Amino acid sequence: MSERTAICPGTFDPLTRGHLDVVERAAALFDRVIVLCAAHSGKRPLFSLAERVELTRAAVAHLDNVGVDAFEGLLVDYVRDAGACAIVKGLRSIDDFHHEQQMAMMNRHMLPDADTVLLVTSPDVQYISSSLVREIWALGGDVGGFVPAPVAEALQHKRQTSQHS
């Protein structure tokens, strides 16, 4: 049987323990997983795309079948080119569901060969969101419990350098 590849896309600004939970579980379900860091469509990101790729690589280094890449285009184009059979996303709540369902249906219309798999986030990390991590960090709070260690270190470093600039 051919290798089954899944894509885990997101902006990951920053990658949280919730994202990592989904990637680890996808890695157990599929032969190969590519975590795809997307360019930010809206406001200026906290971390550049290159930084997000580097931090994600460090956070998933313990997973043998997981790679990390960056992309700026249409997700389905990347999925098709990678020969992937699934897009894997995390589902924290019913609020996430409406948006995820809409994207899943539009992506499936554009690329019927790939399915979206929504993994219900593990309860211990269900409440974590990147936007709240950014807000808490910007206000001087401790975000170490919400993000993987390499991301926590980068946030700490960013705070120290921004204080001195």
Ligand code: PNS
């Ligand atoms: O971290 P997020 O906000 O859940 O990630 C959303 C993301 C990056 C997966 C989504 O915005 C996306 O797929 N963007 C790529 C552009 C695209 O294909 N848009 C059409 C989606 S139906």
